Amino acid sequence: xxxxxxxxxxxxxxxxxxxxxxxxxxxxxxxxxxxxxxxxxxxxxxxxxxxxxxxxxxxxxxxxxxxxxxxxxxxxxxxxxxxxxxxxxxxxxxxxxxxxxxxxxxxxxxxxxxxxxxxxxxxxxxxxxxxxxxxxxxxxxxxxxxxxxxxxxxxxxxxxxxxxxxxxxxxxxxxxxxxxxxxxxxxx
Numbered sequence: 001x002x003x004x005x006x007x008x009x010x011x012x013x014x015x016x017x018x019x020x021x022x023x024x025x026x027x028x029x030x031x032x033x034x035x036x037x038x039x040x041x042x043x044x045x046x047x048x049x050x051x052x053x054x055x056x057x058x059x060x061x062x063x064x065x066x067x068x069x070x071x072x073x074x075x076x077x078x079x080x081x082x083x084x085x086x087x088x089x090x091x092x093x094x095x096x097x098x099x100x101x102x103x104x105x106x107x108x109x110x111x112x113x114x115x116x117x118x119x120x121x122x123x124x125x126x127x128x129x130x131x132x133x134x135x136x137x138x139x140x141x142x143x144x145x146x147x148x149x150x151x152x153x154x155x156x157x158x159x160x161x162x163x164x165x166x167x168x169x170x171x172x173x174x175x176x177x178x179x180x181x182x183x184x185x186x187x188x
Contacts, residue, residue, distance in 0.1 A: 038155045044162065045097040047150050049104065050111025051169075052096065054119075054143070055089035057110075058082075061119045065132055074129030074183045081136065081176045088169045095162045114143065134184040140177045144170055 039047065063082035069075045096104055110116065122135050151166045 036153065038153055038158070039150070041097055041099070042102060044154075044159070045102050045107050047111070048092055048096045048162065049107030049109060050114065051147065052089050052092045052108050053110055054114045055085045055092060057116070057119055059085035059089065061122055062136060065122065065136075069129040069132060071129035071183075074133050077179050077183050078129075078133065078136070081180060084172055084176050088172060091165050091168060095165045114146065118142075130184050133180045137177055137180045137184060140173055140180070144173050144177070147173070 066079045
């Protein structure tokens with residue numbers, strides 16, 4: 001067998017090697033833009049950024065509801081839920097992708113369907129605490145569904161840290177939803 005010193009070894013399109021052989025066709029990985037395809041790094045960072053924004057803003061809005069809710073039981077649950085929004089935002093920050101062209105301040109912003117309008121619907125001045133809790137439950141249901149849809153598109157090996165955090169977040173949201181539903185009564 002001869003020496004390969006000084007010779008250029010290249011990979012052919014069929015996967016074999018050849019000395020000095022040029023590739024007949026480049027090997028590329030096609031990006032599938034369908035809804036079921038795994039998200040790109042930028043798409044995932046944008047998703048996580050919007051989730052961080054939502055959780056931070058929900059902390060403020062739900063915390064504001066606590067001060068104007070008369071029923072002590074509902075008030076207590078809303079207070080805990082508010083604090084959990086802050087905790088979830090902190091958890092999501094740990095998996096926010098950062099590169100030289102992907103900075104947190106560029107992706108932490110309101111996302112599709114979960115901006116200030118969705119949170120403003122929670123604030124109705126002249127309502128009972130149970131009605132407020134019921135509106136928070138409805139928003140949490142939509143939020144859980146949104147997070148779960150994104151999680152289902154993730155690749156277990158590549159996205160393992162994000163999958164772990166989303167599982168924690170969705171589980172915590174489910175517990176908050178159950179506690180609020182208990183405050184609202186059986187109608188929720």
